[in-house]
Amino acid sequence: xxxxxxxxxxxxxxxxxxxxxxxxxxxxxxxxxxxxxxxxxxxxxxxxxxxxxxxxxxxxxxxxxxxxxxxxxxxxxxxxxxxxxxxxxxxxxxxxxxxxxxxxxxxxxxxxxxxxxxxxxxxxxxxxxxxxxxxxxxxxxxxxxxxxxxxxxxxxxxxxxxxxxxxxxxxxxxxxxxxxxxxxxxxxxxxxxxxxxxxxxxxxx
Amino acid sequence: xxxxxxxxxxxxxxxxxxxxxxxxxxxxxxxxxxxxxxxxxxxxxxxxxxxxxxxxxxxxxxxxxxxxxxxxxxxxxxxxxxxxxxxxxxxxxxxxxxxxxxxxxxxxxxxxxxxxxxxxxxxxxxxxxxxxxxxxxxxxxxxxxxxxxxxxxxxxxxxxxxxxxxxxxxxxxxxxxxxxxxxxxxxxxxxxxxxxxxxxxxxxxxxxxxxxxxxxxxxxx
Amino acid sequence: xxxxxxxxxxxxxxxxxxxxxxxxxxxxxxxxxxxxxxxxxxxxxxxxxxxxxxxxxxxxxxxxxxxxxxxxxxxxxxxxxxxxxxxxxxxxxxxxxxxxxxxxxxxxxxxxxxxxxxxxxxxxxxxxxxxxxxxxxxxxxxxxxxxxxxxxxxxxxxxxxxxxxxxxxxxxxxxxxxxxxxxxxxxxxxxxxxxxxxxxxxxxxxxxxxxxxxxxxxxxxxxxxxxxxxxxxxxxxxxxxxxxxxxxxxx
Numbered sequence: 001x002x003x004x005x006x007x008x009x010x011x012x013x014x015x016x017x018x019x020x021x022x023x024x025x026x027x028x029x030x031x032x033x034x035x036x037x038x039x040x041x042x043x044x045x046x047x048x049x050x051x052x053x054x055x056x057x058x059x060x061x062x063x064x065x066x067x068x069x070x071x072x073x074x075x076x077x078x079x080x081x082x083x084x085x086x087x088x089x090x091x092x093x094x095x096x097x098x099x100x101x102x103x104x105x106x107x108x109x110x111x112x113x114x115x116x117x118x119x120x121x122x123x124x125x126x127x128x129x130x131x132x133x134x135x136x137x138x139x140x141x142x143x144x145x146x147x148x149x150x151x152x153x154x155x156x157x158x159x160x161x162x163x164x165x166x167x168x169x170x171x172x173x174x175x176x177x178x179x180x181x182x183x184x185x186x187x188x189x190x191x192x193x194x195x196x197x198x199x200x201x202x203x204x205x
Numbered sequence: 206x207x208x209x210x211x212x213x214x215x216x217x218x219x220x221x222x223x224x225x226x227x228x229x230x231x232x233x234x235x236x237x238x239x240x241x242x243x244x245x246x247x248x249x250x251x252x253x254x255x256x257x258x259x260x261x262x263x264x265x266x267x268x269x270x271x272x273x274x275x276x277x278x279x280x281x282x283x284x285x286x287x288x289x290x291x292x293x294x295x296x297x298x299x300x301x302x303x304x305x306x307x308x309x310x311x312x313x314x315x316x317x318x319x320x321x322x323x324x325x326x327x328x329x330x331x332x333x334x335x336x337x338x339x340x341x342x343x344x345x346x347x348x349x350x351x352x353x354x355x356x357x358x359x360x361x362x363x364x365x366x367x368x369x370x371x372x373x374x375x376x377x378x379x380x381x382x383x384x385x386x387x388x389x390x391x392x393x394x395x396x397x398x399x400x401x402x403x404x405x406x407x408x409x410x411x412x413x414x415x416x417x418x419x420x421x422x423x424x425x426x
Numbered sequence: 427x428x429x430x431x432x433x434x435x436x437x438x439x440x441x442x443x444x445x446x447x448x449x450x451x452x453x454x455x456x457x458x459x460x461x462x463x464x465x466x467x468x469x470x471x472x473x474x475x476x477x478x479x480x481x482x483x484x485x486x487x488x489x490x491x492x493x494x495x496x497x498x499x500x501x502x503x504x505x506x507x508x509x510x511x512x513x514x515x516x517x518x519x520x521x522x523x524x525x526x527x528x529x530x531x532x533x534x535x536x537x538x539x540x541x542x543x544x545x546x547x548x549x550x551x552x553x554x555x556x557x558x559x560x561x562x563x564x565x566x567x568x569x570x571x572x573x574x575x576x577x578x579x580x581x582x583x584x585x586x587x588x589x590x591x592x593x594x595x596x597x598x599x600x601x602x603x604x605x606x607x608x609x610x611x612x613x614x615x616x617x618x619x620x621x622x623x624x625x626x627x628x629x630x631x632x633x634x635x636x637x638x639x640x641x642x643x644x645x646x647x648x649x650x651x652x653x654x655x656x657x658x659x660x661x662x663x664x665x666x667x668x669x670x671x672x673x674x675x676x677x
Binding site for chain 3: 352356357360361362363366369370372373374376377380381384401405416419420423424426
Binding site: 048049050051052070071073074076078080081082083084085086087088089093097098100101102103127 | 207208211215218219222223281282283284286287288289290291292293294298422425426
């Protein structure tokens with residue numbers, strides 16, 4: 001489904017990696033490992049099409065993602081370092097805005113259920129600026145609950161989460177992959193995913 | 206279409222949740238307009254002659270003031286990334302933001318302009334045309350401004366740089382806008398000016414968002 | 427001849443190095459001929475006196491400032507369309523020279539205006555206003571590209587700005603012309619109907635000299651930019667240190 005060939009990444013004058021390749025099929029999870037500055041985030045942004053590769057290409061279902069454009073963007077969900085949460089809006093509004101941006105619509109009841117799952121049911125109508133860092137992260141993660149796109153691209157999704165939330169997210173990703181989805185993610189925390197097909201890609205600094 | 210509408214509504218809602226930004230831009234407009242009489246003296250005839258230019262330059266600068274935030278907040282919190290990753294083209298989202306920017310910046314300026322025009326003792330006809338010209342011209346300012354805001358997004362000294370890039374491109378709008386009011390004050394018909402102003406705005410709103418989207422993709426790399 | 431071959435910096439660098447001396451020579455020849463005609467051979471204008479001779483520089487500088495902007499926009503468009511690294515470098519290399527000519531045309535214009543109009547600056551002259559705005563556009567380009575650290579983004583952002591500028595220049599020019607006719611009758615015109623042929627030759631030769639100078643300077647600057655940006659590449663290392671050619675230098 002998702003393939004990369006001969007990828008090269010240069011940031012500024014620094015060459016982060018070259019000749020990188022991987023294959024990821026349905027129902028597989030790819031862990032990106034590497035030290036700080038090894039180019040994990042850059043690779044994720046390349047997979048999203050935000051960063052054009054210096055060389056090589058990324059294919060989705062056999063076609064270059066830059067040719068697929070909108071069709072490809074409709075097939076994945078990206079969660080970056082930034083939460084993409086508006087401080088002025090409530091968690092409920094944020095979720096529905098994010099869904100609208102992604103070209104779908106999310107009924108209020110479903111959005112509320114998603115928030116309940118991340119344990120924010122009682123804060124659903126409170127402006128996000130009053131939430132803690134971890135709570136904001138959970139609002140961002142709640143997007144995944146009602147997301148049925150095939151590919152999840154997650155940059156450090158476990159950061160700022162407490163133990164219970166980590167377990168919850170692990171199960172959510174596990175269920176997504178077990179249902180035939182794909183996930184590419186980075187994490188510094190050791191998280192074991194016993195039930196799913198896991199691959200690992202190590203980026204050398 | 207629904208995606209476009211959604212971005213407009215979202216940006217308007219955000220703007221209304223921090224009304225201080227809109228209000229301070231408007232007060233900036235009022236203060237700039239009030240400084241001119243202090244600078245050039247209280248002669249009513251002179252002020253009447255200066256009024257179209259002063260009010261238009263004030264509107265231009267007030268628009269400039271609100272431009273840096275057009276994309277900066279969305280850039281910082283990651284929403285801009287999500288817009289670029291939306292299945293819809295980024296240009297469409299920018300178009301929505303431009304329309305919203307006009308609604309919370311251009312439109313209030315047009316509403317406020319005749320009040321300031323009264324201070325400068327403009328005739329009723331001139332006041333009407335002033336309002337109308339600002340209404341017709343500010344969409345072009347929002348559109349062209351979006352290109353500048355996109356190009357300077359995330360750069361140090363971005364605000365000053367933005368005015369350096371955008372103000373020269375605003376000259377035609379200024380000339381036709383102030384010219385329309387001048388024409389009425391001089392007993393001429395302002396139609397040609399207003400038509401040209403409309404053409405600039407239509408062109409600006411139709412093309413600028415797509416160019417701004419190109420600039421934004423660069424900023425996101 | 428495959429022109430795209432020379433869009434690669436490694437091929438362009440030596441070619442530019444060979445061409446630069448020739449452009450310098452041509453520049454000197456044209457400048458000598460043009461200035462001789464302009465300052466010696468052309469007769470004194472019976473209305474304007476000796477002061478009119480400044481237009482031999484002024485007209486050339488004004489033409490150049492416009493041409494160079496167009497050429498930069500052309501390179502910008504090429505860079506955006508074909509993603510060639512050299513295009514952005516060429517636009518960068520031309521910008522300072524274009525800025526200089528825009529400033530020179532304003533400056534000589536003011537010097538010419540003082541004896542002709544009795545004032546250094548005339549707001550009512552549309553051409554003067556247009557030159558001033560062109561200078562603003564150049565300064566905007568320089569400021570933008572220097573504020574961006576990432577070279578690729580700087581090149582592409584600059585290219586977008588250049589293309590926006592080029593589309594806007596006719597609109598700006600038209601609006602200034604319009605504004606000008608509104609506020610004043612016809613502006614003072616340099617070109618009398620009876621401009622002597624010899625004067626035209628003088629202007630053309632000086633303009634040609636400026637072209638050759640621009641090309642020589644831009645190529646030199648482009649070579650420096652190439653070295654700055656590509657100093658890690660093997661071929662650059664080979665240039666500076668022929669003995670270790672292709673060896674460990676690139677790593």
